[in-house]
Amino acid sequence: MDLSRLAPALARSPALARRSRLAGLSFVLKQGGEATTVAAGAAVTVKPGAAPDASFTLVAAPDAWKAYAEALPPVGYQSLVGMQRMGHLKVEGDVLSWGRHMLFIEQLMAAVRPAVPQPAAVPVDAPAFEPIVGRYLRFTFRGKPHRLYVEEAGQGIPLLCLHTAGSDGRQYRAVLNDPEITRRYRVIAFDLPWHGKSSPPAGFESETYSLDTALYVDTVLAVSEALGLDRPVVMGCSIGGRAVLHLALKHGSRFRAAVGLQSATHAEAGADTRLRDLGVLFRPDVHGQEAAAGTVACLVAPSSPQAEKWETLWHYMQGGPAIFMGDLHYYFAEGDLRNTDLSGLDDKCPLYLLTGEYDLSATPQLTADLARATGARHFEVMKGMGHFPMSENPDAFLGYLRPVLERIATA
Numbered sequence: 001m002d003l004s005r006l007a008p009a010l011a012r013s014p015a016l017a018r019r020s021r022l023a024g025l026s027f028v029l030k031q032g033g034e035a036t037t038v039a040a041g042a043a044v045t046v047k048p049g050a051a052p053d054a055s056f057t058l059v060a061a062p063d064a065w066k067a068y069a070e071a072l073p074p075v076g077y078q079s080l081v082g083m084q085r086m087g088h089l090k091v092e093g094d095v096l097s098w099g100r101h102m103l104f105i106e107q108l109m110a111a112v113r114p115a116v117p118q119p120a121a122v123p124v125d126a127p128a129f130e131p132i133v134g135r136y137l138r139f140t141f142r143g144k145p146h147r148l149y150v151e152e153a154g155q156g157i158p159l160l161c162l163h164t165a166g167s168d169g170r171q172y173r174a175v176l177n178d179p180e181i182t183r184r185y186r187v188i189a190f191d192l193p194w195h196g197k198s199s200p201p202a203g204f205e206s207e208t209y210s211l212d213t214a215l216y217v218d219t220v221l222a223v224s225e226a227l228g229l230d231r232p233v234v235m236g237c238s239i240g241g242r243a244v245l246h247l248a249l250k251h252g253s254r255f256r257a258a259v260g261l262q263s264a265t266h267a268e269a270g271a272d273t274r275l276r277d278l279g280v281l282f283r284p285d286v287h288g289q290e291a292a293a294g295t296v297a298c299l300v301a302p303s304s305p306q307a308e309k310w311e312t313l314w315h316y317m318q319g320g321p322a323i324f325m326g327d328l329h330y331y332f333a334e335g336d337l338r339n340t341d342l343s344g345l346d347d348k349c350p351l352y353l354l355t356g357e358y359d360l361s362a363t364p365q366l367t368a369d370l371a372r373a374t375g376a377r378h379f380e381v382m383k384g385m386g387h388f389p390m391s392e393n394p395d396a397f398l399g400y401l402r403p404v405l406e407r408i409a410t411a
Contacts, residue, residue, distance in 0.1 A: 001069040001112050003029075003036060007044045009111035019104045020044060025097065027105070028057040031065045040108065056093030064088045071114040073302050075358050078386075079106055082298030085268075085360050099280035100287075102294030103313075118306050132176045134197075137190070139226040141201075141219065148223065149197035150190040154182025157256065157409060158232035160224060161189040162240030164388060165331055166292055166324030167315045168196025171237070174394030180402055184409050185233070190223055194323050196315075209326035212334045216243050217250060224254070233408055237261035238387060239331045241362060245345070245374075246335065252348030257408045259401075260353045262387050264366035265337040265373075282322040289317045292324040299387035301358035312391045345374040350411065352378040352404045356385030378404060 010017040026039040028050045035050040035057075050057065060068070060083060067077040076086040081102065083089035091098050098105075134151045151169055153176040161172045169189035176187050191198035194209050220243065224232060233256050236244045241263035248258045281288045281295070293316040300309050316324070345351060353376050355367040364381045371379035382389055382400050389397040 001031075001065045003038070003046045003112060005111045006038065006046060006108060009108060010044060013107075016104070016107055020108070023101055023104055025101060026051050026054045027098075028054045029065075030057055030059040031062045038108075040104075044108070054093070055097040056091055056095065058089060059092060060089040069112045071116055073113075076360065078300070078302040078358060079298035080109060081106065081295060082360055085298060096280065096286075099291055099294075100285075103290050103297065106294060106297055116303075121307070130173075130177055131182065132173070137223070137226060139222065141193075141222045144201040144203075146193055146201055147199045148190055148193065150188060150223075150227070151176060152186060152188045153177065154184075154186050156184045156186055158224075158227075158229040159185040159187045159405070160220070160229065160232045160234045161187065162220065162234065162236030162243055163189070163192070163195070164238035164240060165327030166195075166296075166319045167312075168192075168198075170196065170315055171312070171388065171391040173391075174398060175390060175401070178398055178402075181398075181405060185405060188227065188229075188232075192219060194320055194326070200320070209320075209323055211239070211327050211330040213246050213330065216330060216335070217246050220247060221251065221254070231256045233257045233259065233405075235259035235261065236263075237390060238362065239327055239335070242331065242335050242337070244351075245337060245342070245370075248345055248349035248351060249340070249342070252345070255349050257350040257352065257411070259404060259408075260351065260367075260370075260376075261389060262355055262359055262362040262367070263353055264362035264370055265340070265342070266366070267331055267361045268363055268366065281325045288321060289319050289324075292316045292319060296387070299359060299361055300392050301356060301384055301386035303358075303384040304386065304392040308392050308394060312388050315391075342370070342373040343375070346376050350408070351376040352408070354380055354382055354389070354400050354404065356382045356387060356389050358384075358386040361387055378407070 010020055020040040021042055023040045026037055029036045037047050037051040037054055039045045064083060067074055077083055080089060084091060131153045132151050137148045137150050139146055163169050163171050168191040172189040175181060194200045234244050234247055241260040244258040244260050280286050280291050293313040296316055297313055351374055353367050353371050355364050357364055385393050
């Protein structure tokens with residue numbers, strides 16, 4: 001692993017240089033019996049040995065560091081948190097400090113990899129509006145007035161899109177903008193209450209947000225009813241991919257089909273759950289939303305374009321306080337379907353499953369198990385994609401989604 005690449009990384013990125021100055025910390029990298037101290041500040045310095053005042057130590061086997069440093073790392077080695085999640089890396093020392101600086105260290109350490117050419121930004125020929133229409137929907141839900149932000153485009157079969165935990169409907173911009181899809185589908189993406197541009201209900205300041213199955217299912221049904229949708233196709237990713245399973249089980253006849261992106265009966269959890277145990281996502285001395293982005297960065301495929309990767313993470317940086325944690329209650333605990341009989345689910349609602357190969361949470365193996373248990377009529381692993389296919393690599397994702405939607409439309 002070529003640590004001499006770290007210092008020049010600051011010169012290439014003013015944002016990284018500023019963050020390094022503000023971080024002012026040192027940490028140790030261990031591989032085998034060898035230790036190296038990396039100190040970040042006005043400059044980045046690398047010295048042999050373990051400094052006694054280092055905040056924490058990142059420990060991994062030499063082979064693990066070698067895999068991490070590849071231009072296109074194998075699954076499980078795409079990030080430090082990913083290695084930690086898979087048991088390839090241990091964090092020793094001040095774990096809270098690691099949580100505070102996680103995203104910065106991920107960005108800094110990625111500099112040890114050879115540069116990968118990125119697609120050039122395509123300039124806009126002339127100012128033009130996208131076909132997406134965004135509006136606020138006012139309706140009463142569970143006895144409280146709600147103001148929900150909804151975006152839509154196209155006409156035809158309703159396609160109701162559910163975003164991931166802690167994010168919002170912007171993740172579906174490529175689907176909303178795709179003329180091939182919108183010729184046949186009315187694509188609708190909404191921000192769950194408390195998320196994105198949707199307001200929380202009145203009195204939220206005295207509540208603790210916590211998502212559960214009943215709340216999620218009821219919200220989707222209420223939005224569908226308020227919009228007057230007739231047997232829409234429901235498509236969700238991550239927690240949305242779990243929700244489509246609950247919707248199909250409980251209310252399958254109300255939907256034409258369900259498309260599960262990163263769907264699984266449960267989520268793989270690893271060593272990084274220690275960060276959640278510390279409450280690092282909701283502490284007054286931690287930027288919770290940057291920490292949220294740091295915890296999910298490991299789920300993005302290393303082959304995803306940088307612009308789309310960072311836009312995906314930006315959505316996480318903008319979330320409300322502790323909303324990501326509230327969603328994870330459903331994803332990791334309450335919404336677990338391992339003890340539920342899923343046989344015949346596809347008969348209740350046709351089920352189509354697409355999963356990115358680099359997802360460490362709803363892994364391809366977990367989705368394959370789900371496909372067998374439910375009798376899903378389609379399951380496919382999306383090469384070179386991670387947990388957020390529709391936003392981290394939208395062009396490649398559309399190539400997988402269009403044939404699925406064609407099958408549903410002509411069924």
